Amino acid sequence: TKTLRLILGDQLYSHHSWFTETKEEVVYLMLEMRQETDYVRHHVQKVLAFFQSMRNFAAELTEKGHRVRYLRIDDPENRQCLEKNIGDLIDREQFDRFEYLLPDEYRLDKQLQRICEQLPIKTDCFDTEHFLTDRMAVKEFFSGKKTYLMESFYRSMRQKFGVLMQGDKPLGGAWNFDKENRNAFREEVSVPSFPSFDRDLGSLLESIGEAGVQTIGTVDPCLFSWPCSRQEALIVLDHFLDQLLPHFGRYQDAMHTAEPFLFHSRLSFALNSKMLHPLEVIRAAQECLEKDPKTYGLAQVEGFIRQILGWREFMRGIYWAKMPDYALMNFFDHKRRLPAFFWNGKTKMNCLKQAIGQSLQQAYAHHIQRLMVTGNFALLAGIDPDEVDQWYLGIYIDAIEWVEITNTRGMSQFADGGIVGTKPYVSSANYIDKMSNYCENCHYSKSKKTGDKACPFNSLYWAFYERNREKLENNPRIGFVYNTLSKMKQKDEILKQAERYLENLEEL
Ligand code: FAD
Ligand code: SF4
Numbered sequence: 001t002k003t004l005r006l007i008l009g010d011q012l013y014s015h016h017s018w019f020t021e022t023k024e025e026v027v028y029l030m031l032e033m034r035q036e037t038d039y040v041r042h043h044v045q046k047v048l049a050f051f052q053s054m055r056n057f058a059a060e061l062t063e064k065g066h067r068v069r070y071l072r073i074d075d076p077e078n079r080q081c082l083e084k085n086i087g088d089l090i091d092r093e094q095f096d097r098f099e100y101l102l103p104d105e106y107r108l109d110k111q112l113q114r115i116c117e118q119l120p121i122k123t124d125c126f127d128t129e130h131f132l133t134d135r136m137a138v139k140e141f142f143s144g145k146k147t148y149l150m151e152s153f154y155r156s157m158r159q160k161f162g163v164l165m166q167g168d169k170p171l172g173g174a175w176n177f178d179k180e181n182r183n184a185f186r187e188e189v190s191v192p193s194f195p196s197f198d199r200d201l202g203s204l205l206e207s208i209g210e211a212g213v214q215t216i217g218t219v220d221p222c223l224f225s226w227p228c229s230r231q232e233a234l235i236v237l238d239h240f241l242d243q244l245l246p247h248f249g250r251y252q253d254a255m256h257t258a259e260p261f262l263f264h265s266r267l268s269f270a271l272n273s274k275m276l277h278p279l280e281v282i283r284a285a286q287e288c289l290e291k292d293p294k295t296y297g298l299a300q301v302e303g304f305i306r307q308i309l310g311w312r313e314f315m316r317g318i319y320w321a322k323m324p325d326y327a328l329m330n331f332f333d334h335k336r337r338l339p340a341f342f343w344n345g346k347t348k349m350n351c352l353k354q355a356i357g358q359s360l361q362q363a364y365a366h367h368i369q370r371l372m373v374t375g376n377f378a379l380l381a382g383i384d385p386d387e388v389d390q391w392y393l394g395i396y397i398d399a400i401e402w403v404e405i406t407n408t409r410g411m412s413q414f415a416d417g418g419i420v421g422t423k424p425y426v427s428s429a430n431y432i433d434k435m436s437n438y439c440e441n442c443h444y445s446k447s448k449k450t451g452d453k454a455c456p457f458n459s460l461y462w463a464f465y466e467r468n469r470e471k472l473e474n475n476p477r478i479g480f481v482y483n484t485l486s487k488m489k490q491k492d493e494i495l496k497q498a499e500r501y502l503e504n505l506e507e508l
Contacts, residue, residue, distance in 0.1 A: 004029055004090060006082075006100040008108065009036060009050045010400055012057040013274040014230055016101075016129050022065040029089065030058050032073040034080040037213045039107070040394045044215035045363040047208055048201060049226045049397060053273055055204075056229040073211045082108075083115055090121065098123045102135070104316070104402045106323040130274045131316060132161065132309070138317020148318060148419055151175070154310030163282060163309055164289075164302055176306065177249065177299035184435050185254035191262060192243040194225055195235050216343065216394055217360045226269050226363075226397055233270035237281060240265040241288050246295050249303030253368045255351075255436035260358045264366045265304070268398030271312070278308050315406040318420060329409060330385050331417035332468055338378065338387040339505045347508055349456060350442035351432050352377060363397040368435065370396075371425050375412030379426055380460035381505055382467075385415040423477045426464060429455040450490060450497045456508055462491070463498030 003026045005018065032051050051073065058070045071078040071085060079085050090098065098116065102125055103109050116123040141156065142148050155175055158164060164171040201221045208215070227233040244263040251263050270276045282305050289301040319326065341347040345357035355373040359365045365374070370392070378388045385408070392408040393399045410420030429446040433439040439446040439455075448454035449462075465472065465481050472478050485491065501508065 001025060001096045002094065003027070003097040003099060004086070004093075004095040006031075006086065006098070006112075007057075008101065008103055009054050010104065010273045011101050011128055011130075012053055012230075013128060013130055013277065014057070014060060015277070018101075018126070019061065019064070019066065024067070027067045027069055027093075027095075028058075028061060029086070030054055030068065030070045031078070031082070031085050032071060033078065033082070033085070034073075034211075034213070035082065037073070037208075037211075040390055041214055041216055042399075043217040043360075043363040043395050043397065044205075044208070044219045045217060045224060045226065046394075046397050046399070047213060047215055048205060048219060048224065049228055049269055049363075050273065051208070052199075052201060052204055052228040053275065057275075060229070072207070073213070074207045082111055083118075086115060087119075090119065096121055100125050101128045102126070104128075104400060106319075106327075107401065128274065130277060131313060132157065132278060133313050133317060135317070135320040138314060139321035141317070142321075147422070148314075148321075150310055150314045150420075153314050153317070154306060157309050157313060161279070161282075161309065163286060163305060164298070172298045172302075177302055180249065180299040182253055182435075183250045185251050185256045185259065185262060187256075187258070189247060191259050192239075194261070194266070195239050196225060197227070197232055197235075199228070217363055226266075227275065230275045233267070233275040236266060236270060237276060237284065240267065241284055245285060245288060245300060245304060246297070247300065249297075249300040252303055253435055255354075255366075255369055255373070255432075255438065257354055257437055257441075260362060260366075261364070262366065266364065271308070272398050272400050272403065278312065282309055312403065315403050315410075315420070318406050318410065319402040322416070322419065326409065326416060326419075327389075327405060329415045329417065331415050332382065332471065334379075334382040334413075334415075335384050336382045336502075336505070338383050338391055339381075339508070341506070341508070342374070342391055348443035349377075349508055350444075351436065351438040352508075354438055359395050363395065365396070370407070371412050372427060372431060372435070373438075375408070376426055376432075377457070377460075379413050379424060380457065380464045381502065382464075385409050385413045388413055417471075418475075423475055424464075424472075426461055427457065428461040429457045432457065450493045454497060456498075456501045459494045459498035460501060462488070462494050463502070466491075466495060 005026055006029050037047055058068045062068050079088060098119055098121055100112055103112060138153060141153055201224060205221060227236045247263040254262060267276060271278060285301050285304050289296045289298060342356055345353055345360055347353050351373045355365050355369040389405055389408050393401060393404045406420060409415045412425060414421060414424040429439060433446045444455040445453050446455050449458040462485060465485060473482050
């Protein structure tokens, strides 16, 4: 049977069972399309990384003897959307069958179902064999329960996959070591330099520009360090395991002006494009601990594994349990526009300037920068979660909706009213100062709540709670905030200060 098999840009898993044997009658189809470059305005490095990785993957398949049809962004035959490209090819070359791998995005899932309904030939879809759980596993795990608790899901995953377990007990007698994972970074250890890859991305960059794709952010092709093939991804993984993992957990929440990446793995793009399998990363980290427990330490390794075995699978499960409604949730009814400085980094607030500036330059910020700097500010300032989602979905190298929206709308903006998190992640300057060196060189004063140069976080924080009293006061994890607020002598002044800032967000 002459079969056309579609491989999407984030389905670059070379060990998938599709590829175990070569078949003359099977043609693999890969497409660089405007439908994908234009559904949101992406960071230029993200477009570059996806296209380069797709091209490398196609070359790898061809080398192994598979038949591949690849349409580049500037190919005259390219109709720039799935329906037309698939339809054209099937008409022209008389395929008998069309097959695809289950997409991770709701948008593409629906689109491919529609396409299959309309095609006059037999169609079928297959699992990507990437995730450790099925789409609906989280929904089923929590069926009948009111809340989704990551911790209980994570523990069940540890047991199911026998990761960091001693019989049926967690290794070391505890499931998590969060308390050991909250250090600030004071340059007491140096951050090893990251591997660089010798490759020329100039012509790809040019063709993206010439095709008219609108992007955000900047790229210096010489400094572009994202892995764009499985081989490069394995080099990044090895570097992480050898050099960074020993310090991972300790500095997981730290932020520093001189070290945007600190000891984070930078594996999210390789994982989300499926060049790496989550279980191979988890097993490799566990092996480090087994081989050399002195260098690695359980707290460091557990802190890392939790992100992939726990959070990553959990977020995907929430996505499939709650879409499409999830994309419309706006618990606080926030409506403000995102200030222009999110797009150019021009703000006097040093923490935002650093986190946004770095995101524009590197298509990357680590978790705490996303959550406790940009996300924290957007939530306190009452920004419309649609605007916040668009920004996060565009700017980060690893941003694909299933993991972006659950983290942004859910964890960071609490727009889901508490499906992902039990309380909003907000803070005043205190937390940012404790975990970073940002406040040292800021125009604003971290200790002032009111008056000239008072840090905006310090008044917006209290105004956020005051404004949302009805929705939050009865949350048992928040009650203490309202106690403090009711005793606060300066309350009116602080709320007025916040009001002034909210009226002039663009000026911050
Ligand atoms: P490390 O810190 O080295 O962590 C290792 C791996 O764990 C990551 O590569 C990632 O695969 C996984 N991981 C860690 N935290 C999470 C999490 N909360 N959810 C799911 N997986 C996690 N991650 C994305 O992959 N895509 C996104 O679009 C995305 N958007 C985010 C938006 C906000 C507002 C927040 C707060 C977090 C977001 N995250 C997202 C999660 C996390 O910030 C990134 O996965 C991480 O920063 C990627 O860098 P790293 O590979 O160096 O991660
Ligand atoms: Fe950010 Fe406030 Fe610190 Fe400035 S003082 S860096 S605005 S937290």
